Amino acid sequence: MKRKAVAAVSAAVLTAGLGISAAQWASAETPTPSPTPTSTTTADPDHTGHKGGKQRGSKQDLSGLASKLGVDQTKLADAVSAARKSLPTKTESANQTDAEREAARAARQAAYAKALASELGIDEAKVTQALNELRTERQAARTAADKAVLDQAVKDGKLTQAEADAVQKAADQGIVRIGGHGRGR
Incomplete structure (x- = not known):
């Protein structure tokens, strides 16, 4: 019985997650990029050979x-x-x-x-603290973006609040991604 319940919840979460992804894809608009001032050059590779001052494969x-x-x-x-x-x-x-x-x-x-x-x-402690702060800031931004996606899906009637809560719980556990965030990126 417990296996059936777990399977049913998993299927609902997967369906809801796929529904959100499909809805986002279907309603996606191509934004018109606008130039923004930045201290990092993004048009030309920097001296490390990577654009935007970021190392390839890094989210730093x-x-x-x-x-x-x-x-x-x-x-x-x-x-x-x-x-x-x-x-x-x-x-x-x-x-x-x-x-x-x-x-x-x-x-x-x-x-x-x-x-x-x-x-x-x-000092190594200063570097560790700065890296941890940046990691925490990125996580907070992803969490806010995920919440906004789910809130909009509920507002648009694509998900019930219970379904959105289930999707959020699955995302918190690394089972699904919301809006391209989460485990595996």
């Missing part, structure tokens, strides 16, 4: 980190590049538990903070 905002650390963005970009090159490559096993994966992630983050602090010649 170098301008925000530079500001939090009180260092020049160019110096930070050089330090980030050197710190990443000094770290061992990420290895994961399909046999790892979630706890093992989380411990490995935490160890990689600590090693990165230490290497970056060394490259910049500043």
